[in-house]
Amino acid sequence: MISPTSAAAIDQRFELGALPLVSGELLADAHLSYRVYGELNAACTNLVLYPSSYGAWPEDIDWVVGPILDPHRWCIVLVSQFGNGRSSSPSQGGPALQAGGWPVSHADNVRAQRRLLEEGFGVESPALIYGWSMGAQQAYHWGVLEPERSQRLCCICGTARTTPHNRLFLLSLRQALTADPAWNGTGFDTVPERGLRSFALIYASWAASQPFYRRGGHLDLGYADVESYVEQAWLPAYRRHDPRDLIAMLDVWLACDVAAAAGIVSGQAEADLATALGQIRARCAVVAGRHDLYFPPADCAAEAALIPQASLRVLESDLGHRAGNPRDSPVEQAQLRAVVEELCQS
Amino acid sequence: MISPTSAAAIDQRFELGALPLVSGELLADAHLSYRVYGELNAACTNLVLYPSSYGAWPEDIDWVVGPILDPHRWCIVLVSQFGNGRSSSPSQGGPALQAGGWPVSHADNVRAQRRLLEEGFGVESPALIYGWSMGAQQAYHWGVLEPERSQRLCCICGTARTTPHNRLFLLSLRQALTADPAWNGTGFDTVPERGLRSFALIYASWAASQPFYRRGGHLDLGYADVESYVEQAWLPAYRRHDPRDLIAMLDVWLACDVAAAAGIVSGQAEADLATALGQIRARCAVVAGRHDLYFPPADCAAEAALIPQASLRVLESDLGHRAGNPRDSPVEQAQLRAVVEELCQS
Numbered sequence: 001m002i003s004p005t006s007a008a009a010i011d012q013r014f015e016l017g018a019l020p021l022v023s024g025e026l027l028a029d030a031h032l033s034y035r036v037y038g039e040l041n042a043a044c045t046n047l048v049l050y051p052s053s054y055g056a057w058p059e060d061i062d063w064v065v066g067p068i069l070d071p072h073r074w075c076i077v078l079v080s081q082f083g084n085g086r087s088s089s090p091s092q093g094g095p096a097l098q099a100g101g102w103p104v105s106h107a108d109n110v111r112a113q114r115r116l117l118e119e120g121f122g123v124e125s126p127a128l129i130y131g132w133s134m135g136a137q138q139a140y141h142w143g144v145l146e147p148e149r150s151q152r153l154c155c156i157c158g159t160a161r162t163t164p165h166n167r168l169f170l171l172s173l174r175q176a177l178t179a180d181p182a183w184n185g186t187g188f189d190t191v192p193e194r195g196l197r198s199f200a201l202i203y204a205s206w207a208a209s210q211p212f213y214r215r216g217g218h219l220d221l222g223y224a225d226v227e228s229y230v231e232q233a234w235l236p237a238y239r240r241h242d243p244r245d246l247i248a249m250l251d252v253w254l255a256c257d258v259a260a261a262a263g264i265v266s267g268q269a270e271a272d273l274a275t276a277l278g279q280i281r282a283r284c285a286v287v288a289g290r291h292d293l294y295f296p297p298a299d300c301a302a303e304a305a306l307i308p309q310a311s312l313r314v315l316e317s318d319l320g321h322r323a324g325n326p327r328d329s330p331v332e333q334a335q336l337r338a339v340v341e342e343l344c345q346s
Numbered sequence: 347m348i349s350p351t352s353a354a355a356i357d358q359r360f361e362l363g364a365l366p367l368v369s370g371e372l373l374a375d376a377h378l379s380y381r382v383y384g385e386l387n388a389a390c391t392n393l394v395l396y397p398s399s400y401g402a403w404p405e406d407i408d409w410v411v412g413p414i415l416d417p418h419r420w421c422i423v424l425v426s427q428f429g430n431g432r433s434s435s436p437s438q439g440g441p442a443l444q445a446g447g448w449p450v451s452h453a454d455n456v457r458a459q460r461r462l463l464e465e466g467f468g469v470e471s472p473a474l475i476y477g478w479s480m481g482a483q484q485a486y487h488w489g490v491l492e493p494e495r496s497q498r499l500c501c502i503c504g505t506a507r508t509t510p511h512n513r514l515f516l517l518s519l520r521q522a523l524t525a526d527p528a529w530n531g532t533g534f535d536t537v538p539e540r541g542l543r544s545f546a547l548i549y550a551s552w553a554a555s556q557p558f559y560r561r562g563g564h565l566d567l568g569y570a571d572v573e574s575y576v577e578q579a580w581l582p583a584y585r586r587h588d589p590r591d592l593i594a595m596l597d598v599w600l601a602c603d604v605a606a607a608a609g610i611v612s613g614q615a616e617a618d619l620a621t622a623l624g625q626i627r628a629r630c631a632v633v634a635g636r637h638d639l640y641f642p643p644a645d646c647a648a649e650a651a652l653i654p655q656a657s658l659r660v661l662e663s664d665l666g667h668r669a670g671n672p673r674d675s676p677v678e679q680a681q682l683r684a685v686v687e688e689l690c691q692s
Contacts, residue, residue: 164572165551165559171573172547179540181527194525198544201518205511210642213511226510227517293639296556 011035011058011086014116019088021095022111022264023103029093032112033086034079035062038071040121048074049113049126051138052081053325054249055238061132061325067333068340069130077126079116081109081134083248090187091242097186102251106141107261109252113138114146125149128344129282132156132324133295134249137256143280143307144258145265150282152343156336157289157315157324160258160303161273166294167254169206173199174250177243188243196243200235209291209320217318277306284310285343287336289323313339357381357404357432360462365434367441368457368610369449375439378458379432380425381408384417386467394420395459395472397484398427399671400595401584407478407671413679414686415476423472425462427455427480429594436533437588443532448597452487453607455598459484460492471495474690475628478502478670479641480595483602489626489653490604491611496628498689502682503635503661503670506604506649507619512640513600515552519545520596523589534589542589546581555637555666563664623652630656631689633682635669659685 011033019030035058040047048069052061058078065071065078080086082104090096095103117123129150131139136158143150144160159166180195182188204226208217213226223229238246259276263269284307288300297314304312317323317332326332357379365376381404386393394415398407404424411417411424426432428450436442441449463469475496477485482504489496490506505512526541528534550572554563559572569575584592605622609615630653634646643660650658663669663678672678 163556163560164562164564165554165556168547168551168559168572168576171576172544172551175540175544175547176522176525179522179525179544194521198518198521198525201514201521202548205514205518208511210509210511210639210645213514214509214645214648216510218510226514230514230517293556299556299560302560 011080014120016088016112016115019108019112021103022105022107022261025095025103027088027095027104030088030112031093032079032088032116033058034077034116037062037065037069037076037078038074040075040123044121044123045127046074047117047121047123047126048076048128048130049117049142050076050078050130051109051113051135052079052084053131053133053135054253055084055241055246057084057086063327064130068336074127075121077117077121079113081138081249081252082112083245083252085241085245087112089242090244090248097244097247101255102248104248104252105255105261106138106252107145107265109138110141110145113142114149125151128152128154128340130154130156130340131158133158133321134253134256136324137253140258140277140280141261143282143284144262144276147279147281150280153280153282153284154287154340154343155284156287157292157295157300157321159256159295159299160277162254162256163299166299169202169294170250170254172202174247174254176202177247191239192243196235196239199246200230200238203238204230204234206293207321209293209318211291211318212320215318273303274306277303278308280307280309282309283343283346285339286310286312287315287324287339288312289315289317289319289321291318292321292323294321357426360466362434362458362461365454365458367449368451368453368607371441371449373434373441373450376434376458377439378425378434378462379404380423380462383408383411383415383422383424384420386421386469390467390469391473392420393463393467393469393472394422394474394476395463395488396422396424396476397455397459397481398425398430399477399479399481400599401430401587401592403430403432409673410476414682420473421467423463423467425459427484427595427598428458429591429598431587431591433458435588436590436594443590443593447601448594450594450598451601451607452484452598453491453611455484456487456491459488460495471497474498474500474686476500476502476686477504479504479667480599480602483599486604486623486626487607489628489630490608490622493625493627496626499626499628499630500633500686500689501630502633503638503641503646503667505602505641505645506623508600508602509645515548515640516596516600518548520593520600522548523593537585538589542581542585545592546576546584549584550576550580552639553667555639555664557637557664558666561664619649620652623649624654626653626655628655629689629692631685632656632658633661633670633685634658635661635663635665635667637664638667638669640667
């Protein structure tokens, strides 16, 4: 049994060299950080690509190895998205933050991940791309930008294009950080303690759900009140990051749009969302959380309706957005496992 | 016809003198600001008390005179709550902000409003208390603290006790303001431009709804995108306030709890919520917005179930929390008018 977070599961580094970004810039010394669980079979048909979510490091999300993704069946490649502080990020060789937004997009993540699979594993087409939140965004981008190489997508609690409502949430997080006295226009002079506290409060209010707090979910976890829950459980998760990386990932999320990406990559005019999603050839499980406040089921359903081979599944859970990353909740884990099993039956 | 915001409808001032606050402090030179629409009948039986909501000045919310509350039938007394910058507020003679929270509560609002009605109008018992959001909170406090004087309550998009989830929203707003470089621990050295921008973004994301933004409600209103919508429609509504007043009202909201208020006022131990709400004698319309994100229908329904003579009504609307203050939306206005008419038939 391969144990997540064991000594064997350490970050590996894939050098991309000078990487041309979709924005037109050239990123010197680009690299991806990744981890591997399980073994690639001889036919190279069992690779699962698992791109990381917002603010996540591999050790935060590799609990899925076992409960959701069987490492005896799959070779799971957990890739850090650009900006997360492991792969190329403001804190890891750049690019730096820019006034118009960080110049990296999910199309760049897909291009780099494609090279990792081809050059590092000899795999052109992963059996499954599994992603939660910003990971789901990357899976959608794979489906649209690499339709012939995308066999199956499991897109959990995320959308292919950032909605106006979700945009407001992201803008409030971004503004919360840059409102801090430590912000100097391009970075931070010191740790933005005030801004990080606003950031954590906003995040905690959106990423759980009203029913979660109504039943006292934070009390069940051992916190005396919502204040200490945020202070002890949420704030440290963001405070450990270089705050520039937090902004970089927000910018990628803000710019998330498979239609725009399809237009830019093809060099043609921007496609509309229906056209872009209509290009997906993969079998696609669109998984929404019943009480996800920023990717509500209606938004996920609207996109699923535009994807030729998509089925919509709703996780029955009061964990809100985090129903899709149920590290400590077997009920939601069972639902996700069933989705993956069904998706991979054919 | 009495026209709202006409020259006749100007703020009047009711002097409360040295007001003992429930917190134990004495507020020197306390006063309430109020406006009157319509005329009190000879029997003094047609007074409607209309306490103000968060961040509202009378001219913002007196559109209800006519569309919802008929000034030919009712004598409508629109009272500014403490902290709104018209009645006693940090910007209007105090009290100042304090480390433990602004020392004024809804119990103080109720006490002061009771004196206004008695001494200013000779009315012991208003025919109706009508309130939206923080106005609904005040109506609930009337019902619990003055059960014999409260005949009818119309509580729109608000709760009698602030829920944990709503608390997080409020804490994020408060932290957003005090994260600004202008915050000095007790007030602001200059206008907190950065903090106000965070504040407006957070508010706009919570007070509307996902369906509102999904259908392009902000575009229908003439804004190019969510950024300009917040910048032009939301930010000015908060920027016009003394930011200390914004914090004062947040503190009242954070402390909103009829059970705690009943305990403090009676000098006994804190009642539980069921006991407190069970004391309400008024006929009570509990009105929730279908997509209200911070007072969701389930929270309102849970409280309605604890009130002896309450009926729950849900506004079918995608305006979110603002469905309860539909200044420019006749569909929601008609629903509210029907609720008030039914409530006042007996």
